[in-house]
Amino acid sequence: MKETMATKNKNEPLVLVVDDFADAREMYGEYLKFCGFRVAEAQNGVEAIDKAKRLKPDLILMDLSMPVVDGWEATRRLKADASTKAIPVVALTGHAMAGHSESAKSAGCDVVITKPCLPHDLIKEIKKVIGAPAAKEAKAKRTSA
């Protein structure tokens, strides 16, 4: 429901954080903003697809276990849709079982990260995918220091 849009700089990459667990969603969102990203949030698969189509984010951070439409199904639909097909999806799963990451990849996820994942490590992965500009990197580093 809550839509946090970074308004100050339209050039900064937009990350759609999809998670039904608000604490995790907001934690990653806060840290991403802290690191210089724009952040949009969705709390289930349906919402995620809707926002992805409307906002066209640069990356979707997708929790897999979710009510209504889960992460696998949402990813499949996004990857099947030509308008959202190009948006990279980084999946997050609390399940350490081997089967999960495979099924997530076959659903179309570009990267699968197992929880727990510290915000700092997550940002590293995201940057690997979208190739964040050095300025933003530097800014983040500065802020953290």
Next chain:
Amino acid sequence: MAMARDSVGVAARSTMSAEARLALLEELLRCAAPAEAAQSVADWLLAHSGADRTLFAAPDPVRGALTGIAGAGIPARQLKKFALPLDDSGHPLIRALTNGSAISFHSSRETRLGVFGDTPFTSIKVGGGGDEPAYGLLLVSPATEMPEPGVRWVAEALGRCLQNVGGVAVGFGEEDPRVRREHALLFSIINAATDPILFTNMEGQLIIANSRAEMLFTAPDDVSEGRRRAVQLNNMFFSAALSRTALGEGEAGRRELLLVDPTEGSDLLFELLSTVVSDPREGTGVVSILRNITDLRLATRQIDENYVKLRAAEAEVRAERDRLNLLIDSVADPIIVTDQEGEISLMNNPAERLFTVVVGSGEDAQRIVRANDAHFTSFVSGLLSTGWETTRRGEIALVDPNTGRLVPVEALAAKMLSDIGELTAIVTILHDRTEAIERNQLYEQLKLASEELEGKVREATGELANQNELLRRQALELEQASAAKSQFLANVSHELRTPLNAILGYAAMTLQGVSGELSAPQRRNLSRIDANARHLLTLINEILDITRIEAGRMPIQIVAFNLPELVHEVTTELEPIIAKSGLQVISKLSSDVPTLKTDRQKVKQILVNLLSNALKFTPNGSITIKAHAPAKLSVAISVIDTGIGIPKGDQVKIFEDFRQVDQTPRRAYGGTGLGLSICRRLTTMLRGTLKVESKLGHGSVFTLTLPANLRK
């Protein structure tokens, strides 16, 4: 008789009828001696021819005269006196013996015979046809018609009769015909005797012998040389025997005499019976009777032999019987032999125990024996009463008189028959059935027990099948339960991670200054939250590992890799910790270690674990990673530290779940205590061994040995 007919002679003159003639012929046939026949003819002529006097005269060569033999109508004195010298050939009657057949004389002067006086008479020649001399002359007076055919017929009849009676040499001696007859009879009796009879003089010379004696002791001229010699021998033997008798070895002694059969040549044994007889005319002689005892002796010998044989047979029978007795006694089953009457004639010892009373036994025993006997008798009598049955089988309930024990027996009786099918005995064998009955009972019990057992087995088998089915279901349930557990653990781990993720995330962010600068105590406290959250995360990860191993969700993936590379990777991964510990980590990998084909990920996990532990428990000194090939297709990797060491008693415990040597809540070293437990499980999956050598205060050596080529 001649005198009696004197008076009726003429009156019956013409009665020479056919009947009379037939009667004469019959009478003549009965006559045995010539004189008797002549007398019959003389008498008949007087009665039937009308003659007054008749006379038959015959030549007597001894007296050399024609003498009167028989006559009728003539006084005996005159008949006896009648004699004409045979050499008086001039006498007409002497001439009549050879010439003509009948001559009538009319005057006695002619003949000078006083017998007829002056009465004419007729002389008829009897016999002497042709050249043969006549038997005699039949004189009939008075001479009636010449020639009288009836008289002539009579003369012919007499001639034939004489020829029959005496043959050619008819003698009309003085002897009484009866004496002659007796003599002949005597001789024929002697001849008829089957034993040789001899009369000899004292020297043994033969005087009289019967035909059998003659056969032994005389030899006609025409016999063979062999026979003659045999006869000679016989005479010698006989003389010798006789001389011994004469020497007084027995006046009428019986002795044996061996002679030779002259015709057969075989030996004949005789018993010689000789008696000396004195005859006034012939002098002293010996009468010997020989009795042939050859057959008798043979028979005696035969009897002797038979007797010996009989004795031998008897002895054999006795021995046979003894043997049979022994045999019968040695048979354990009672055997009883009964005769035709059903009376017991023989029994063996076992039978005696049942059917005889022991001396001094009580009344009970006697009663039992009587009862046994009655049972047995009724059984055997059943066989006796049937003619056609030869054997009988039955069961008798007997009682042992000594113990009072019931003895059920099977009785088998058989008839013994002689060659002619006559019943001689019945043999009965009793067989004690006690054991058989007990065996049968035992068998029945066994069968029952076996059936019961079979039933139980069947029941048990059924139960087992049920159990199996139950187990199968349980296994299925367990499998499902296990799957459910795994699912549950996966869920739990997910559910745990989600909040932990937030804790760790916010702690890190806050420490990073996302929410502004922190004071020193805030930073310290937040660091503790962070450290504990991390520990909790390790615990959750390791529990999850164990769960995955046990749920079979950690499949083996075999790849080929080089150990040095892997070791480098491990040390690199742990570089931050190594750097923090300040310890020196040395790798000493032998070149003989082959390329490994096993699950690389798991080997790495084990090594990371071992190295982490070594770093954790080594305050100072160094850590060495060594590797070599102890055998051709295996590798041994050791992690050697100079740490605190593990007490001997704890070296096994450390591989158990949640184990650390220091179990106090405030232990000095971190870690979950699951690390080595996971290593042990992984090692087992890789078919290897994980061993520890340690000395408290001197360090530890953990050695992982693995097959170089793992096969699934």
